Amino acid sequence: xxxxxxxxxxxxxxxxxxxxxxxxxxxxxxxxxxxxxxxxxxxxxxxxxxxxxxxxxxxxxxxxxxxxxxxxxxxxxxxxxxxxxxxxxxxxxxxxxxxxxxxxxxxxxxxxxxxxxxxxxxxxxxxxxxxxxxxxxxxxxxxxxxxxxxxxxxxxxxxxxxxxxxxxxxxxxxxxxxxxxxxxxxxxxxxxxxxxxxxxxxxxxxxxxxxxxxxxxxxxxxxxxxxxxxxxxxxxxxxxxxxxxxxxxxxxxxxxxxxxxxxxxxxxxxxxxxxxxxxxxxxxxxxxxxxxxxxxxxxxxxxxxxxxxxxxxxxxxxxxxxxxxxxxxxxxxxxxxxxxxxxxxxxxx
Amino acid sequence: xxxxxxxxxxxxxxxxxxxxxxxxxxxxxxxxxxxxxxxxxxxxxxxxxxxxxxxxxxxxxxxxxxxxxxxxxxxxxxxxxxxxxxxxxxxxxxxxxxxxxxxxxxxxxxxxxxxxxxxxxxxxxxxxxxxxxxxxxxxxxxxxxxxxxxxxxxxxxxxxxxxxxxxxxxxxxxxxxxxxxxxxxxxxxxxxxxxxxxxxxxxxxxxxxxxxxxxxxxxxxxxxxxxxxxxxxxxxxxxxxxxxxxxxxxxxxxxxxxxxxxxxxxxxxxxxxxxxxxxxxxxxxxxxxxxxxxxxxxxxxxxxxxxxxxxxxxxxxxxxxxxxxxxxxxxxxxxxxxxxxxxxxxxxxxxxxxxxxxxxxxxxxxxxxxxxxxxxxxxxxxxxxxxxxxxxxxxxxxxxxxxxxxxxxxxxxxxxxxxxxxxxxxxxxxxxxxxxxxxxxxxxxxxxxxxxxxxxxxxxxxxxxxxx
Numbered sequence: 001x002x003x004x005x006x007x008x009x010x011x012x013x014x015x016x017x018x019x020x021x022x023x024x025x026x027x028x029x030x031x032x033x034x035x036x037x038x039x040x041x042x043x044x045x046x047x048x049x050x051x052x053x054x055x056x057x058x059x060x061x062x063x064x065x066x067x068x069x070x071x072x073x074x075x076x077x078x079x080x081x082x083x084x085x086x087x088x089x090x091x092x093x094x095x096x097x098x099x100x101x102x103x104x105x106x107x108x109x110x111x112x113x114x115x116x117x118x119x120x121x122x123x124x125x126x127x128x129x130x131x132x133x134x135x136x137x138x139x140x141x142x143x144x145x146x147x148x149x150x151x152x153x154x155x156x157x158x159x160x161x162x163x164x165x166x167x168x169x170x171x172x173x174x175x176x177x178x179x180x181x182x183x184x185x186x187x188x189x190x191x192x193x194x195x196x197x198x199x200x201x202x203x204x205x206x207x208x209x210x211x212x213x214x215x216x217x218x219x220x221x222x223x224x225x226x227x228x229x230x231x232x233x234x235x236x237x238x239x240x241x242x243x244x245x246x247x248x249x250x251x252x253x254x255x256x257x258x259x260x261x262x263x264x265x266x267x268x269x270x271x272x273x274x275x276x277x278x279x280x281x282x283x284x285x286x287x288x289x290x291x292x293x294x295x296x297x298x299x300x301x302x303x304x305x306x307x308x309x310x311x312x313x314x315x316x317x318x319x320x321x322x323x324x325x326x327x328x329x330x331x332x333x334x335x336x337x338x339x340x341x342x343x344x345x346x347x348x349x
Numbered sequence: 350x351x352x353x354x355x356x357x358x359x360x361x362x363x364x365x366x367x368x369x370x371x372x373x374x375x376x377x378x379x380x381x382x383x384x385x386x387x388x389x390x391x392x393x394x395x396x397x398x399x400x401x402x403x404x405x406x407x408x409x410x411x412x413x414x415x416x417x418x419x420x421x422x423x424x425x426x427x428x429x430x431x432x433x434x435x436x437x438x439x440x441x442x443x444x445x446x447x448x449x450x451x452x453x454x455x456x457x458x459x460x461x462x463x464x465x466x467x468x469x470x471x472x473x474x475x476x477x478x479x480x481x482x483x484x485x486x487x488x489x490x491x492x493x494x495x496x497x498x499x500x501x502x503x504x505x506x507x508x509x510x511x512x513x514x515x516x517x518x519x520x521x522x523x524x525x526x527x528x529x530x531x532x533x534x535x536x537x538x539x540x541x542x543x544x545x546x547x548x549x550x551x552x553x554x555x556x557x558x559x560x561x562x563x564x565x566x567x568x569x570x571x572x573x574x575x576x577x578x579x580x581x582x583x584x585x586x587x588x589x590x591x592x593x594x595x596x597x598x599x600x601x602x603x604x605x606x607x608x609x610x611x612x613x614x615x616x617x618x619x620x621x622x623x624x625x626x627x628x629x630x631x632x633x634x635x636x637x638x639x640x641x642x643x644x645x646x647x648x649x650x651x652x653x654x655x656x657x658x659x660x661x662x663x664x665x666x667x668x669x670x671x672x673x674x675x676x677x678x679x680x681x682x683x684x685x686x687x688x689x690x691x692x693x694x695x696x697x698x699x700x701x702x703x704x705x706x707x708x709x710x711x712x713x714x715x716x717x718x719x720x721x722x723x724x725x726x727x728x729x730x731x732x733x734x735x736x737x738x739x740x741x742x743x744x745x746x747x748x749x750x751x752x753x754x755x756x757x758x759x760x761x762x763x764x765x766x767x768x769x770x771x772x773x774x775x776x777x778x779x780x781x782x783x784x785x786x787x788x789x790x791x792x793x794x795x796x797x798x799x800x801x802x803x804x805x806x807x808x809x810x811x812x813x814x815x816x817x
Binding site for chain 2: 002003006007009010012013014016017020165168169172173176177181182185186189198201202205209210211212215
């Protein structure tokens with residue numbers, strides 16, 4: 001009996017370690033977990049990513065994950081190949097198809113967090129090549145520099161400690177210790193719908209008793225929205241309330257110009273920048289004043305093509321965002337799409 | 350790999366189950382491999398440093414047994430120099446270089462020693478002291494030299510106590526690797542309960558107190574006197590729960606497999622004097638210093654000035670053992686001074702306290718006084734820079750207006766205070782989960798898991814003593 005128990009513990013733990021330490025194991029587990037309506041499945045993102053972080057039961061709304069439905073387009077001319085460098089605001093709302101975009105006959109999407117090996121493939125057809133650089137407000141200062149964009153087109157030089165010791169360290173770490181092992185184990189062991197009630201109870205206990213919100217999440221002052229903590233915390237980078245100096249904005253515009261110049265040298269005809277405001281910038285639920293990052297930037301960009309959906313999103317703002325997710329909903333995404341299409345239509349032939 | 354991580358949970362499950370499945374003769378190999386894996390999870394290459402000192406001490410042990418007289422002393426010296434040398438390079442070189450620079454600067458000269466950009470190997474002070482303990486004991490004839498290189502390596506590297514102790518003695522640990530440990534349900538239960546007790550201390554108490562402590566100590570100059578006192582009070586218990594929690598998990602994990610490690614804490618804040626505190630706090634280190642440094646200097650069998658000097662030296666070295674920084678020296682110095690004041694008062698006024706108080710009041714008075722002195726010294730342990738120490742005491746004395754927050758609401762402060770007093774009562778009564786009756790285990794274990802889950806703070810915060 002004791003031997004059997006030992007064998008059982010060994011097999012369970014070793015199996016868990018093997019699955020959590022391998023990419024294929026985690027892919028298999030993730031796929032299995034996201035089968036709907038199962039107690040052994042995961043409901044982490046079923047109700048919105050911020051619910052998945054916080055487990056605050058008041059925000060347990062099923063999230064509509066369907067893509068925005070494309071409208072009928074005005075232009076019959078299809079003379080643009082669209083290349084998008086963007087984030088989840090883009091890919092979680094739209095299918096990567098040209099049907100959404102005016103004048104677009106083909107589209108390629110590149111995620112900011114893709115590995116540098118993934119490259120754009122230029123189409124040989126002589127169409128207008130347009131690069132759309134999209135990012136959510138909280139990441140703009142981090143992402144907007146020429147080197148970051150150039151890394152997408154060229155093989156970046158990876159600066160690593162080349163000493164023998166450092167190389168041995170890296171090799172051993174790679175072989176024996178998966179870099180996200182702790183997160184993987186946490187996912188494998190506890191990311192089950194079965195445990196959601198316990199997680200909700202803990203979250204409620206901490207909030208009601210200690211006034212402590214779950215790490216990474218902030219409850220709106222109006223209590224009806226969840227935000228990413230980073231976007232509300234006045235001292236965090238990317239916050240809607242962090243002071244951003246005029247000098248920093250001027251530097252950002254210079255960086256955008258450098259990116260534009262670089263892209264044109266790479267063969268693009270036009271570059272469009274679009275920065276999506278943090279939900280808290282638009283919803284105005286807090287008693288702190290917004291740093292006006294995007295509107296101030298818009299005033300400085302001059303001839304750069306810039307799509308700023310802030311004002312439009314502010315119209316009936318609460319209908320444009322999920323309550324328990326860090327993204328806009330289909331309505332918000334559609335507002336942005338309409339603005340982008342106007343911009344595409346206005347580009348020279 | 351920290352004890353309060355899922356990685357450790359899985360690692361522990363694999364190693365412990367494999368340990369009981371394997372034949373006795375292979376178990377040491379499993380433990381050695383597991384210990385290497387555990388250690389390499391931090392910085393793999395530092396295993397080489399450990400290996401070098403292991404080789405030196407292993408051969409030193411064998412030669413110490415073979416030779417007598419001067420040769421024997423020479424081998425001991427070689428071993429100690431190698432161990433202290435590793436410590437000096439990895440832990441103290443930067444400190445020494447910095448102080449040489451400042452000292453030379455005072456005399457109008459600039460001396461720049463070459464800089465070594467090296468990280469401190471985790472747990473270096475712990476396993477180095479354990480290795481030195483081996484060669485000293487072999488030298489003294491209290492321990493036979495270990496001939497099996499693997500077993501000796503395991504003595505230095507045994508994973509439960511590899512990175513933060515308890516610092517074992519060879520007489521206690523080495524022979525246990527040869528003993529056949531069978532599955533004993535009572536012992537396994539006791540070990541698991543001790544691990545749970547350690548986890549509660551770490552994630553429920555220490556890491557919760559750390560929220561307030563970190564918030565206040567991050568900017569001591571902007572907090573009120575009351576806030577500073579509360580943070581210092583909490584820090585005393587944070588460091589206790591953090592370190593004794595680690596020790597409990599280490600001892601419990603070893604106990605599950607049948608190993609008996611020495612106790613490292615014995616209700617230190619119930620101590621009635623500073624010497625009493627040191628008999629209860631980090632016992633494996635304080636006895637190490639007592640056995641190998643204090644007694645070697647002559648202990649108290651010397652003239653009074655020499656005795657006082659010995660005490661001060663031991664405490665200052667003990668401070669330096671914790672970290673290569675002047676604040677740790679001051680911390681050790683303060684404890685030395687407290688000891689000397691205590692001894693002096695006892696010597697010249699033996700009836701002083703008894704004259705003014707009854708037994709109960711005297712007990713409370715001495716406990717509060719001891720705790721206050723220890724907590725005062727902890728301020729120097731926690732604050733590294735002199736500017737911070739200055740700001741702390743300036744604010745403590747003048748209580749200048751401040752409006753900084755504690756990082757906790759009043760409910761959480763109250764809850765934390767309840768935890769602290771609960772722990773104090775638990776210690777005072779000498780309670781221990783490992784002593785719980787076996788029939789309660791099935792009910793108690795899920796209950797403790799629930800306590801840890803619902804009231805724990807899961808930030809994967811490192812154990813404070815890992816840095817030493």
